[in-house]
Amino acid sequence: MxxxxxxxxxxxxxxxxxxxxxxxxxxxxxxxxxxxxxxxxxxxxxxxxxxxxxxxxxxxxxxxxxxxxxxSVNRVFPVPRQNSLLQPPIINPFIYHVHLSVTDKLKIAVASITLVPLRLLCIFFVALVAWPCALLGRVCCPVCANSDPIPNWKRRASRFVLKTLGRAFFFCMGFMEIKVKGKKADAAEAPILVVAPHSSFFDAAVNIVADMPSTVSRAENADIPLFGLLLQCSQPVLVSRQETNSRRKTVEEITKRAQSRGKWPQLMIFPEGTCTNRTCLITFKSGAFIPGVPVQPVIIRYPNRLDTVTWTWQGPNAMTLVFLTLCQPYSKVEVEFLPVYVPSEEEKCDPLLYGNRVRSVMALALDVPVTDHTFEDCRLMISAGELTLPMEAGLVEFTKINKKLNLNWDNVRSQLDNFAAIANVSKGGRIGIEEFANHLKLPITPPLRDVFSLFDRNGDGTIDFREYIIGLVVLCSPANTEETIQFAFKLFDLDKDGYISEEEFAALLRSSLGVHDLDVSKLFSDIDVEGAGKISYEIFREFALAHPEYAKLFTTYLELQRYKVLQTKDDSDDAETLKKAQSPNTSEESLSSSDKKAD
Incomplete structure (x- = not known):
C-alpha cells in the first residue's frame, strides 16, 4: 500500500x-x-x-x-511498521565513557608518579632511534601511490626496522604481549587483510604481527610527526574523506595492488572506516571488496578489566586514553586471523554483498551484532552537536536510510536543521507531543495524536531524529500529493471564490478539531506570506509541499471522520437487528402465557 x-x-x-x-x-x-x-x-x-x-x-x-x-468496521493505520526500519540492536556505537572505581583512581594516582615517568622515558629513547630510521625510510621508499613496489631487500629491511620499533613502543605502553590466534595467509593467497572492529589507535598492533603490510589510511595521518614518516615507509594508500576524486583513485589503487599477484605487499584495511566502541560491527565500506579477490578477516580483542583504549567520537580524547593506558600495570591485546574468505561469482559482482557476508563471519566470531551505521552518522553527530543537540541525536543508521528511503547525506543534514528547531533540548533532543503540536501550531487532538503515534515508531512517547526522517518519507510524502493539496484547498475554500480567508480557515479547523476557541492566526500568517489576508492556491500549495506533516494530519482526520460515521451506522444496524431478533421471542412468550391462563 x-x-x-x-x-x-x-x-x-x-x-x-x-x-x-x-x-x-x-x-x-x-x-x-x-x-x-x-x-x-x-x-x-x-x-x-x-x-x-x-x-x-x-x-x-x-x-x-x-x-x-x-x-464490522475496523480502523487501521495505512502504513505498517517495517521490520527493516526498526531500531538497531546497538543504538550508539560511537560513544564510550571510562568508569573508574575508587581503587582505579588510587592506582592511577600512584602509577602517575612512578610507572608513567619511566615508561615515557623509554618511549622517548624509542623515538630517538625511530626518527633517523623514518627519515632514511622516506628516502628509500617512494610515497607516490602510482609508483612501483620497492625492491624485496628494501621491503624486508624496512619491515624488520618497523616491526622492531613498533614492538618496542607497544612494550613501553604496557602491552607485554600481543597474543596471536590463527595463521596469516601470504599475499598470493589473500592480497587483502580486513581488520575489525576498529576502535583505537592501538589497533596498529595488527601491523606488527601481520609482518608490516601496506595500509589504507587517512591522508591526515601522513602529517603526524614521526608517525607519518614511519607510515610512509610501508607505501600506504592514503585517502581523503572530503575529496570525491581521492576516493575514486583510492579504489583504483587498491584494485591494482590486490590484483598484482604478490608483487605488492598485502594491504591491511579497516573496512568500518571509523572507530567504534566494539559493541557491534557497523557497515563495511566496499573498497576492500571491489577487486573481488580473496580476503583474510582479522579480528582484534582487548580483554582488559579496565578499558583504556577505546577511542570514539563521543568519549575521552586521545591524550587521556594514552595516559590511562600508561598507568595500567599491563594491557592485553589479541589478534585472530580467521580462515581466508574466497568470494563466489555473485559476491565478486556485488561488493556490498561480499562485504556484508565477510562482516557476518567476523561478527559471529566476535559474538556481536551488526548495524547499518557508518562514517556519515559520525558527521551527523558533529552537526547535531553544532546545533546544540546531544551528539547521539544525529544517529540514523545512514546506510539503511540511504538504501531504504533513497536519501543522501545532504537530504538528511537539511532535515536535521528542521528537527533541531522543533526538538526540546532539555528532553534529550527529542520531540514530545507538545513540541509536535507547537510546531504545527495546532492543539493536541485525536488526529494529531494519531499522526504523532505513527512517527513514534518505538512507542516511547517521543520522536527522535531517525523516527522523524522515516516519518517524513514514509508517512507524509506519499500523502502530500497534488490531489490531496487540491482537495484540501477546495475544502477550506467554503465560498468557492478561489481564495481561503482567515475566517474560512478558522471555521474549518475549529469545527474539524472540535476546538471552538482555536486561535489560527499564527498558522494562517505563516501560510499567507504576502500578507494579503487571503491565500491563493499557489501559496497554499507551496506551503503544503514544504510542510508535508499537514498532509498526513489532513488524511488522518478524514480517516477518523469516516471511521466514526461507519461505526455509528454499524451500531445502529446492530441495534435494529437485535430488536428484530427479540420480537419473535416476545410473541412466543405472550402466546405461552395465554396458553397457561387458558389451562
Missing part, C-alpha cells in the same frame, strides 16, 4: 485519502447512483463534515453502508 491506498482491488476515495479501508461497493459506478448518497448515514453531518461527505461516502458513488451488507 502506498500513500494510504491499497495496491490491489477496487478502491474508494476514502482509501486514497489515507483511510486504509477497502472498497465502498458502489465506487466508480457514478451516474444515477450518485443521487443515492444523500440518504446514507452521512446525511446528518455538520457544515464542515458535510464538506467532506463525498470523501466519506466514496466520492462519486453510494456509501458502502447502503449496500445492505453486514460488516
Amino acid at each position: 502506498k500513500g494510504g491506498a491499497w495496491s490491489h482491488g477496487p478502491l474508494c476515495a476514502c482509501s486514497q485519502w489515507g483511510g486504509g479501508y477497502r472498497d465502498c461497493s458502489a465506487h466508480a459506478r457514478g451516474g444515477a447512483e450518485a443521487s443515492l448518497w444523500p440518504s446514507c448515514a452521512c446525511s446528518g453531518l455538520s457544515r464542515v463534515q458535510s464538506a467532506v461527505k463525498p470523501i466519506l461516502c466514496g466520492m462519486s458513488g453510494s456509501c458502502a453502508m447502503n449496500t445492505g451488507r453486514s460488516r
